[in-house]
Amino acid sequence: MSKILSQKLKVALIQFIGSTADKSANLQKAAALVEKAVKDQPETKLVVLPECFNSPYATDKFREYAEVIEEDSPSYKVLSNLASKLKIILVGGSIPELEPKTNKIYNTSMVFDQNGALIATHRKAHLFDIDIPNGITFKESDSLTGGEKATTVETSYGKFGLGICYDMRFPELAMISARQGSFAMIYPGAFNTVTGPLHWSLLARSRAIDNQVYTLLCSPARNMNSDYHAYGHSMVVNPRGDVIAEAGEGEEIIYAELDPEEIETFRQGIPITKQRRFDIYKDVSK
């Protein structure tokens, strides 16, 4: 049987502050760090950037920083060039996207392959509208529109599912991708100092063990000069639910090796992927 991940895959998650007011400086910094990640550990083949990696994470700023997704838009150009120059799969965190036909704004992740081709986009499907008394109030739907699809990305190594931040609270997206044969779920995400300690690691581990896949969460580093204080703690969780790499709160690049044997071994030991009772819950399994 062919493996869902074709070979061992070294990944890097770039946790950094890209939320300053100067978008082009944020973009240049992201590019420099992606180059550094691959230079420091040349076997790295997949790199992930954080949610809103080149703009403030603020509902009143999304429109100002938004880009149309097309070949000559600034983020597209930089990410595509990096991916082809470094011969990596690049999960470009997310950016505010302007859809020119409807004038709507989305929170969108672009993924590029080793040739610099855009192979997927995912629009954050579940908007972060929450109100925790004495905690945090945030309403992405003040300026954003939610995406309409689950996203599974096909690469030369195998498939992975892609969600953005709040999407990870909804197990269905991960379940759909895992059942399509994904080896990992990747979530650029910016939890905060209220919800991060509560749920970040728990959700990463839950999505991993629900589906026996790797889970990769890539956060911005904490910026105390911005209004939104990202949690940090970018992490990689293996299919058994162990955190195998974790950042602190500051700027940091973390690495991990994803191993197809590990997926197979965990799945053989606890064979939930073969024990599903679709006769009972077929209505939620598609």
Ligand SMILES: NC(=O)CC(=O)C(=O)O
């Ligand atoms: N920022 C988000 O989209 C989600 C988040 O912070 C949370 O779910 O908590």
